[in-house]
Amino acid sequence: MKFSLSWLKEHLETDATLEQICDTLPMLGLEVEELINPAEKLSPFTIAHVIEAVQHPNADRLRVCKVDTGTETIQVVCGAPNARTGMKGVFAPSGSHVPGTGVDLKKGVIRGEESNGMLCSERELGLSDEHDGIIDLAEDAPVGMSYAEYAGMDDPVIDIAITPDRADCLGVRGIARDLAAAGLGTLKPLDTSEVKGTFASPITWDVDVPEPSLVPYVVGRYFKGVKNGPSPKWMQDRLVAVGLRPISALVDITNYMMLDVGRPLHAYDADKLSGGAIRIRLSKAGESYEALNEKTYTFEDGMLVLGDENGIDDMAGIMGGERTGCGDETVNMYLEVAIFDPISVAMTGRKLNVLSDARYRFERGLDPTGPTWGVHLASKLVLDICGGEASELVVHGQEEDWQRTITLRHSRIKGLAGIDVPEERAKDILTRLGFEVSGSGEAISSVMPPWRYRDVEGEACLVEEIIRINGYDE
Structure with a gap:
């Protein structure tokens, strides 16, 4: 379980140092496996100002740039289509290691023009797959400043081992709760207040399973008129810090909720669902679907699945399907917040050899009240980030009798x-x-x-x- 220090402090009011936190975690039974400082690999990279970018005299696709690094003005040959006079970018000096390509930069001559260092893309820094152009920073980005510090990537990441009985610590909030109990601060309140719906959902549940314990409790909510663009920078930064690639706001919200409070979710593009209901049932031998990891899985008899009148599109508690996944064009979304039987999830995952962060949590057992508060917590994020309007809740089953x-x-x-x-x-x-x-x-x-x-x-x-x-x- 990975989390950044700043993410932890979203849940924990504390003055404790990083060293105190890392010393306390193992004494609570949460072994620290690794302390990662992402800024270390980015330490050579600084913010620079492109004073001038002119056409390379001997190459149509190259520009010769005069770059102010904050300490000197040097010449860099750049092949990025967006390199231009006046922009702010990320500069790597000669001698630095470029993590995204594995290259050690050297001074050189490119088509007859001297080049010292380079202006970098996100892929070259190992931040994403984006390589259409170099990083284009805001006009007020301070020249000479460490890029890692400017971008908030000087945030240490702690990786801890979780024993199988501590499913509550598969979310940052659970770890914060343990640290607060140990005297390292105060657990901040979590706003799980109700988000009221304004219309009836056009999608319902159709649950057809032999034992109610397979799907004891599931809550759904329809969102109409959402805008599924990129997620906010703060959310992307946290996901990237722990090794997840940002995809889109709706998808990132589900991943964020899973890591933040240990509550897996699934978002369907509602317009890709057929029949007006999501059916939760057991599979028949030979049925198959294409999962979000772009692999096709064929089911045996009796595996817990979700789908519509066109067939299966979700391996319950493990992975959703490509056919109804949310994309940039999504304007209506249906959110699933469920409790599935841990043994059923584990057996399906093992037989089909599918590993996922959701499976890891479901098979260890989730907070049985999670659908009750999780749907409202997620609704706030969806409405705040993507806009739109939320429906009334669609509920099947009820909370398990957990009180003991x-x-x-x-x-x-x-x-x-x-x-x-x-x-x-x-x-x-x-x-x-x-x-x-x-x-x-x-x-x-x-x-x-x-x-x-x-x-x-x-x-x-x-x-x-x-x-x-x-x-x-x-």
């Missing part, structure tokens, strides 16, 4: 773990983790939060939580 009360005897902390944790400290830890705590002594009552529904089962689990947050180093 566990009694903790304070003496069992010492009895099971051999550690003295004062009673008030123990109760405070559980409260910070989201448990509703009452009672005292040998009858401390703890109502578990929904995001721990899958892994907290009894008194020993509560003892584990207390000694974990108290610190394994203790």
Whole structure:
């Protein structure tokens, strides 16, 4: 699970240093596998001003540029079609390593003109596949400044290992909650208030499965009149920082929600769906679909799938289909926020050998209340970024009966773990983790939060939580 420091601080109010955070995480059972500083590979690259760009005398597709780097004015030969006088760009000096191409720059002569360094595209910096032209910065970009600092890419990225029982930490918010419980700050509130719909959805659910537990709860919402352009820079920066490629606003929102709060979503282009309903059913042997990874998968009997009257277009909890995927032309979108049976998702994924971030989360068990609050959290992002109008909710099933009360005897902390944790400290830890705590002594009552529904089962689990947050180093 990767997250940047600034992303963590969207959920955690803290003055803790990066070193303190990285020291605390393993003491909570969240092993730090790697600390990545993306600015390191971009350290040679600075903002430069193209004072002059003229036609190369010996090449039709090249320009000879005079470039102010902030410390000197040098000549660069550039083949980008958008190189022009007056622009601000990203400059790589001779001797620097270009991460996107693997080339070490050297001074040279290109078609008879001296060239020192280069003006870079996003692909050359390893930021995206964009290579139609060099990076074109705003007029007020400060010449000589580090590009990584200017672009907000001097943000450290932490990569942690997640044990199979900690599905709640497969979102940045869950990690922030653990750190807050350990005393490294305060968990910020999350706005999951209701977004009211203004019309009835023209798409509904048609659920046909032999056991309700396969699809206990699914919520849908139709959005009309959306504009699916690029997502905001802040969202793109966070996705890029953790290794995901921005695609479009609607797709990026679903990926962002999955990483931010651990809630996978799926967005359909509503105009590509046929029949007025999305059918959730079991597959028949030989049925197939083309997934969003551009691969075709053929199903066995009894795999949980979604589709319409034209056939399957979604491997439930794993990957959507190319046929109904959202693109730049999408103006109407249908959002799926579901709970699927973890075992069904895991078995399908293993049999068809499909790995995805969504599968990784679904098979470990999601917060059973996720569709209730997730649809509103996602709706806010869609409406804020893409505009449009949201329908009333389309609901099948209901939240699982997740509430569980566990009694903790304070003496069992010492009895099971051999550690003295004062009673008030123990109760405070559980409260910070989201448990509703009452009672005292040998009858401390703890109502578990929904995001721990899958892994907290009894008194020993509560003892584990207390000694974990108290610190394994203790």
